[in-house]
Amino acid sequence: MKTEKALKSKPFPESLKQHWENNDGVDFAIALARLTGWMLQVDWLTGHEHAEIKDMIPVRVYVETNRDIVFDFMGKKSVMAYNQHIIRKIAMKRVKGDKQHIATRCYTEEALRELPLRVRASEHGIEKATAAILANRDFLALIPVRQNPYISGHDASQFSHGNCVPYAEALHDLTGLTPLGIEVSKYSQDCGSKLGFCHAVILHADGNVEDSWGTQPLSVILERFYIEEYQINEQIFLDAKQRQRRDYSDRYQAAYDKALYLLKEHRLNTAE
Template sequence: MVFDFQGKKRIQPFSEYVIMPIAEKRAYRRHGGILTRYYSEATLKTLPLRVKANETYIKKAQIEILKNRSFCEKIPKRLNPIIPADRAAQFSFGWCAPFASALEQAKSLIAIGIVAVKYSPDQSNTPGYFHSVVLHPDGDVEDSWGKQPLQRILDRFGVLEYVLSREEHLEKNARLMKNSPEKYASAYHEALSYFLG
């Protein structure tokens, strides 16, 4: 889900009607998708942007956003605030397998892969493995955004039908370790550091 000044939207329509037209106009489109990067607030302030962040405008925007209680109530609370949002996003899109493996070790839980059998019609994704999580005894799952009902993650990715698979998680982990051993090790140890200190 995306939250903007007009309210809550699914990621696919927001991408199609807001992001894609801007990307096509600016020629940022790469291989049929959008090149996405995640930055911390501190890093964002150091980037060579055409328009720099202005603390006065940021504070004014925060005040206006906080005035809109109904909008603020729709925004889900961060379930895992110990992980910075830019890092949680990185672990959610691309490095979820080492994150789940680190969480498995830290919390003695089982890491599993989620395999999409069917996506909602507004998604253009191909069915197959899409995310790794750990499974809690109460049936909830946990990823870099925190412990939550599985349905929340399915909704985030637009999945209508799925299967859980330990084998898919292990296979994804093995591929990452083989193809990007240094990046895998770095992601795994960073994830572990959030839980072991």
Template structure:
């Protein structure tokens, strides 16, 4: 009897939680006429307005006719599909709400691709600064009057804004933070060491969550470089955060840190591409002086 009672209570609590989440989503929803207006223009004005308000990352979903993935493919060979804003992990902030990247892709991007009869093609998601976005071959370019109206609608939707996490401090421009997340994290950590005296370490993945098991990493398990604060917090180009939070962005659920792993990566970069490494180090130093110190 007790077991049945507690199972019933647990089921009721789960139903209430789901109902609560549904109500929150309803409250955070924009008016259908606004959604229709924004989607008519591939959500570009909404996305620019939201990026200005939140400081998060402007991204464009592009479609290719080929299923073969070519990271170097240029946007003039791709078809723009939708513009959205994303955080530094897996959340997407869209006119239809806040979703995980996986849910957003499944419920929005793939149906749009099917509608365009390009379901057999590949999808590329790329990030931009606001200025960089205007240089892309979008179907519709941002319109300042429309951005202003979108900003006003977003500012009035308190529940939607409350569902978007704030960026960690200190904060670089989102596109530059993204650039120094993948491939340039080591020179950024070195620049932090030179300018702040903090100790850089390499993040060594021991285990990934199921969705990230195919993540590329070095044979040592190295995936990222950060600096460590005296209080144990870590910092990379996205700001100061618990090390577990930074690891989670890469899908890492078990990890260790190693100063030697970071030094090894820096040595390899200096040996294989010293000019590129030096340029990245210099740019990181300038960004840190401008936005961090």
């Protein structure tokens, strides 16, 4: 069996890699997202983080897990390594004027197809990439299986960043399980996140917690958000819910309604 190191350097035939490189990974990424359910990401060159799409330059399309791991036809890399060794090199060839910052956005396949990318997705190309991925079992074996694929990677990402509180409230209302809020006093590295309220989860009877990515030990959540020192309790959740319902009532209600709709299809309306 090939080693993971070998997969990183040459996971697919050179002819296919060159083809996917030429179309910014669009067909490969869509194929991989369909097969795995993980997030479909686009990196853009921009003058500032909140620029409109029309003012940005596309760099690369790829698939990312919720643990900051990227998978594309070059193999498996951490987000930091991928940015340094792949994205930055492409961006240097396309940089124009003040567009020197990289912005990462998550999309559904439908939304991605409407973006002003350099190359449009091709169903034939997606089918060809799908066949190549399925034939490369070593590559597929590196990709973790999602716990709850009934929630799309895009929706899970949205519920994990920005809408975790309405998601937890919806899950609480369906199951009766206790919602908890996590308040951070120290991160393990400079991740750019603000101290204070960070995330909301649901507590299960066995001590595991649940968010939009599924049920896992609390340690996994802490590692995902680079949390080192924190408090976790129900009051932190209740305070965050009150604050968000007051300040972002329409957005909060929309997220709650969507979470409730998705969860009702797949969860029993009973407490553990």
